[in-house]
Amino acid sequence: MSKHVFNKTNLFIALQYLSARKKQSFLATIGVLIGVTTFIVMINFMTGVNDFLDDAVFNGSPDIIVSAQAKENATKKSFSIAINTIENTGKIDSVLRKNQNVQSFAHQVISPAILISDTRQFPGSINGVFAAQESKMVDLERRLVQGEGFQSLSKENNILLGISLANRLQVSTGDHINMILPNGKNIQLKVSGIFSFGITTIDNVRTYVSANVLQNLLGENDIVTNVHIKLKNRDDVSLKTDVITVIDGVSTEDWKDSNKTIVIGNKVRDILTWSVSFALLLVAGFGIYNILNITVIHKRKDIAVLKTIGYSSNDIIFIFLIQSIIIGIIGAILGGVLGYAISYLISTTPLDTSDFIIVDTYPINFKFSYYILGFWFGVLTTIFSGYFPSKKASKVDPVTIIRGI
Amino acid sequence: MILEAKHINKFFQEPETHQVLKDVSISISEGELVSVYGESGSGKSTLLYVLSTLDTDFQGDLKIQNQEIKQLPSAGLTSFRNKHIGFVYQFHYLLPEFNVLQNVMLPAMKLAQKSKEEIKKDAISLLGEVGMGAYTKRPSYQLSGGQQQRVAIARALINNPSLIIADEPTGNLDQKNSDLIFDLLKEITASKNKSVVIATHNSKIYSNSHRAIEMIDGFIRL
Numbered sequence: 234m235s236k237h238v239f240n241k242t243n244l245f246i247a248l249q250y251l252s253a254r255k256k257q258s259f260l261a262t263i264g265v266l267i268g269v270t271t272f273i274v275m276i277n278f279m280t281g282v283n284d285f286l287d288d289a290v291f292n293g294s295p296d297i298i299v300s301a302q303a304k305e306n307a308t309k310k311s312f313s314i315a316i317n318t319i320e321n322t323g324k325i326d327s328v329l330r331k332n333q334n335v336q337s338f339a340h341q342v343i344s345p346a347i348l349i350s351d352t353r354q355f356p357g358s359i360n361g362v363f364a365a366q367e368s369k370m371v372d373l374e375r376r377l378v379q380g381e382g383f384q385s386l387s388k389e390n391n392i393l394l395g396i397s398l399a400n401r402l403q404v405s406t407g408d409h410i411n412m413i414l415p416n417g418k419n420i421q422l423k424v425s426g427i428f429s430f431g432i433t434t435i436d437n438v439r440t441y442v443s444a445n446v447l448q449n450l451l452g453e454n455d456i457v458t459n460v461h462i463k464l465k466n467r468d469d470v471s472l473k474t475d476v477i478t479v480i481d482g483v484s485t486e487d488w489k490d491s492n493k494t495i496v497i498g499n500k501v502r503d504i505l506t507w508s509v510s511f512a513l514l515l516v517a518g519f520g521i522y523n524i525l526n527i528t529v530i531h532k533r534k535d536i537a538v539l540k541t542i543g544y545s546s547n548d549i550i551f552i553f554l555i556q557s558i559i560i561g562i563i564g565a566i567l568g569g570v571l572g573y574a575i576s577y578l579i580s581t582t583p584l585d586t587s588d589f590i591i592v593d594t595y596p597i598n599f600k601f602s603y604y605i606l607g608f609w610f611g612v613l614t615t616i617f618s619g620y621f622p623s624k625k626a627s628k629v630d631p632v633t634i635i636r637g638i
Numbered sequence: 639m640i641l642e643a644k645h646i647n648k649f650f651q652e653p654e655t656h657q658v659l660k661d662v663s664i665s666i667s668e669g670e671l672v673s674v675y676g677e678s679g680s681g682k683s684t685l686l687y688v689l690s691t692l693d694t695d696f697q698g699d700l701k702i703q704n705q706e707i708k709q710l711p712s713a714g715l716t717s718f719r720n721k722h723i724g725f726v727y728q729f730h731y732l733l734p735e736f737n738v739l740q741n742v743m744l745p746a747m748k749l750a751q752k753s754k755e756e757i758k759k760d761a762i763s764l765l766g767e768v769g770m771g772a773y774t775k776r777p778s779y780q781l782s783g784g785q786q787q788r789v790a791i792a793r794a795l796i797n798n799p800s801l802i803i804a805d806e807p808t809g810n811l812d813q814k815n816s817d818l819i820f821d822l823l824k825e826i827t828a829s830k831n832k833s834v835v836i837a838t839h840n841s842k843i844y845s846n847s848h849r850a851i852e853m854i855d856g857f858i859r860l
Contacts, residue, residue, distance in 0.1 A: 242747040253735040538731045541692060542745040542793070543720025545713050632692045 238551040246539075247555045250528070257524050258560060264517035265564025266571065269611040272510035273572025276603045278579060278595065279502040285431065285596035286495050292372055293430040293439070295339075295461035296488045297473055299325060299480075316344055318456040319483060325460055328479050332472055334465050339366035341459040342447040348440070349411040350402040357398065359412065359440050361447035362386065370463050373428055373441075380406035380426030386443040391425035395436035399427045412442075418450045431592055514610060517564070518618035521557050525622035529553065529629075537631040546627035553626045557619025558612065565611030569604045639701075640800050640833040641666040646688060646698035648681075658684045659696065660856040668800070671824060671834045673844035676853035683805060685853065686837045690803040691719050703800055720749050724794030724832075726823070728806035731790070732778035738765065738789050739774040746796045757796070764792040768822060784815035791823060795830070802827060804836045808843065816840065 251258045301317035319325065322340060329335045342361035347354055364383040373382040378396050385391045392410065394402070404410055406424050413419040422442065429436050448454055462472065470487040477485055489496055529536070536549055544552075580597035641664075648659035658681045666672055674682045687693040688700065691707050694715065700707045703722055710718055724745075732741045742761040746752060752760070765771050768788040778786065787807060794802055807823065808816035820843050827834045836843060844850040852859040 240750070242744075242750065245747075246744075249735045249740075534731060535733050535735075538733065539744075540716070541690075541719065541725050543716060543748040543797075545716040547713070548748070632687050 238545075238547045243544075243548055243551050244555060247552045247559070250532075250552070251556050251559060254524075254528070257528075258556075261517075261521045261524050261557075261560045262564040262567070264520040265514075265561055265611045265615060266568040268510065268514035268517040268614065269565045269568025269607045270572040270575065271513050272506075272610055273569060273603060273607045274575045274579070275506045275510060276607070277572070277576040277597050277599060279506045280600070280603070281580075281596040281598040283499045283502055284598050285592070286499070289430045289432045289435070290492055290495055291467070291488060293376075293432065293435050294488065294491065295370060296464040296467050297462040297470060297476075298486045298491075299460040299462065299476055299483050300486075301458060302482050302484050316451060316456070316458060318453070318458055319460065321480060322457050322460065325476065325480055325483070328476060329460070329462060329472075332475070334469055334472060336463045336465045337366075337369040338460055338462045339363060339370045340444065340457040341367075341461060342444045342451075342456060343458045344447050344451065345415060347413045348398075348402060349413065350404045350408070353402050355398065355401060357438055357440055359442055359447065361444035362441050363444050367441070370461055373426075376428040376430055378427045378429050380424070382426055382428075383441065385425035386441065390420060390422050390446055391442070392422040393426040393428060393441040394424055395439040396427050396429040397433060397436040398438060398440065399424065401437075414447075414450050416451065420446065420450060422446075510610070514614045517611075518614040521560060521615050522618040522622060525553060525557055525619055526625070529622045529626040532626070533629050536626050536629040540629065540631040549627040549629075550623045553623035554616070554619050557615045557623075561612040561615025561619075564615070565608045568611060569607055572607065573599070573604070639665055640668050640670075640703065641689060641835075642699075642701040643689060644699040646685070646696055646700065648684060648688060648693075648696040658856055659688065662698075662856075662858055664689075664851065664858065666801075666833050666835060668833055669828070669831045671827065671836070671848045673836045673838055673847040673850045674853060675838055675841075675844045675850060680853040681856045682837045682853040686803060686805055686835065689835060690723055690725065690801075691715055717749075720745060721797055722799050722801060724797070724799040724802045726787070726790050726794050726802065726804040726807045728809040732781075732786050732793075734777070734779040736778060737774070738770065738776050738778055738781070741778050741789060742793045742796055745793060749797050761792065761796060764795055765789070767826060768792045783811055784818065787811065787815075787819050788822065791819070791826065795826070795832075798830075800833060802832050802834045804834065806838055807836060808838070808840055817842070820846070 299319070301319045329338050340363055344359050344361065345356065346359045347356050362383065364386045368383045373393070380393075382393070386393070392412070394404070399405065402410060404424050406427060408424050409421050410424065411419055411421055430439070448456060464470070464472070467488065470489070473485045473487050476483065539549060576597050576599065579595050582595055584592055584595050643662065643664045646659050646662040647657065650656045650658055662685060674685060676682045684693070688696050691700075691702070694708065705718065707715070733744070736744070739758070739761055742765060743757050746757040746760065747754070762771070762774060765774055768791050770785060770788050770792065773781065773785065778789065781789065802823075804823065808819050811819060820840075823834065823836075824846070836847065838844055
């Protein structure tokens with residue numbers, strides 16, 4: 234007796250209605266298309282920027298930095314700028330090895346120094362790293378512009394430079410530069426690699442040498458000034474306080490402390506993306522709601538006739554709802570395609586290097602799940618906005634309509 | 639007996655409580671053509687809606703094809719109507735988005751007891767019987783009033799119902815077309831042995847029916 238409402242006949246009637254109002258159906262589809270396109274483009278672009286920054290910043294810097302607290306009595310050092318060293322690295326290591334959330338960690342010797350090339354000189358902060366440890370922390374291979382990565386540090390006296398710093402020093406790989414430490418000692422280093430994180434604040438100052446080089450120059454063989462930690466779950470920074478309570482004389486800093494502006498920027502971009510897309514789809518939804526509502530009012534007689542010739546209330550709901558769903562599906566698919574095209578255009582658009590970011594073109598994230606999300610976003614809007622007019626249509630009473638003439 | 643109505647009472651609540659049908663009993667047998675006539679407001683249209691199951695808000699018993707109408711749930715009522723009752727209205731009400739053939743096919747496509755090809759064949763043959771065989775592909779809004787009413791009769795017959803309900807089927811037509819439509823309705827229902835109930839003002843129609851029932855102020859005049 235009562236068959237399922239999703240059948241060819243109801244679909245046929247719905248399609249007939251849609252094609253009888255080509256202009257309105259077209260405009261409604263365009264509405265959904267614009268909403269979905271905007272969502273796709275915005276989310277591709279915004280998350281592209283977010284991911285780019287996350288990648289550059291979080292790959293270039295550790296999640297937690299453990300450093301020595303300034304000692305009150307630093308007189309034992311012979312030079313005026315005291316290097317604060319961590320005394321009990323063994324204890325820190327054992328704490329870190331036991332912690333489940335630690336992905337990797339690395340010791341560093343960090344010292345201020347002046348770098349002198351043939352033509353220029355700049356002060357900098359030199360990271361003395363242990364190549365084997367550091368390569369687990371920073372994926373420098375991916376960032377290399379010239380030369381080699383950390384493995385080149387284990388050989389001679391080599392140095393790796395950020396691209397902006399190398400440009401300012403006017404050096405490239407193979408050139409030699411001099412490094413003078415605060416204690417007056419100096420050494421000639423060969424530039425073995427130049428890297429770019431794409432963030433000016435990093436590329437302007439970051440240098441890597443072998444920790445042994447700095448230890449030799451500072452005259453202390455096993456000193457360590459910092460321990461850098463990479464976490465499995467970056468949001469759980471409880472380790473920060475754990476380390477302080479167990480180890481004396483160290484201070485800790487996490488990624489949120491060091492990158493406040495980026496964290497806030499990401500949040501602002503997320504909010505923008507969702508609110509603008511939502512607003513646009515809301516407008517599209519209202520468009521569909523209006524069109525269907527007016528149709529239902531105009532078609533009351535036809536709906537009454539459909540009811541007298543055997544179409545049930547559920548059939549009527551389906552006939553009207555499927556019209557808006559068809560508009561939604563077509564609009565969402567076309568919106569996805571157009572969104573992809575625009576995102577692709579943006580991704581190939583050259584970007585003037587700003588002070589903050591160094592990239593050739595705009596960063597775009599083409600993640601497929603955003604297209605799925607955009608599709609459902611568009612379709613659900615139309616289902617929602619089509620439901621109420623459809624419900625209204627199903628309530629048309631055939632008697633009052635026919636009597637009303 | 640195709641239709642049996644006993645002691646039908648019907649009230650309108652608005653604008654004030656008012657009894658439209660007063661203890662109306664009527665029975666219609668197979669192949670019978672019955673007219674209901676009376677002044678405007680006499681209750682003849684209301685009676686027609688009750689008999690056609692469109693209006694179930696009444697007191698009393700109504701049986702069509704031995705089915706107690708009040709016992710059917712709303713969805714069951716719709717499919718019962720689809721199968722057993724054909725409608726013809728004053729304003730024919732073809733759906734303008736569909737062509738003539740599609741309009742006739744729609745009730746049968748809902749019933750879905752035959753394949754689309756069979757339904758199409760039935761519809762074409764019915765359109766031939768009402769003299770509209772040449773217009774199957776026309777959009778329905780391009781037809782004249784008389785032509786639309788012929789298509790509406792074909793639509794009413796497509797599911798081979800036992801009962802045809804016609805509300806002022808000639809009310810909107812000139813005398814010539816009016817005669818044509820009534821003759822057609824009479825002929826085609828007689829040849830198919832259908833029972834027909836017609837509400838009308840037209841004296842030519844009720845004087846040419848098998849039985850004419852006059853409604854006065856909610857009563858059937860005996």
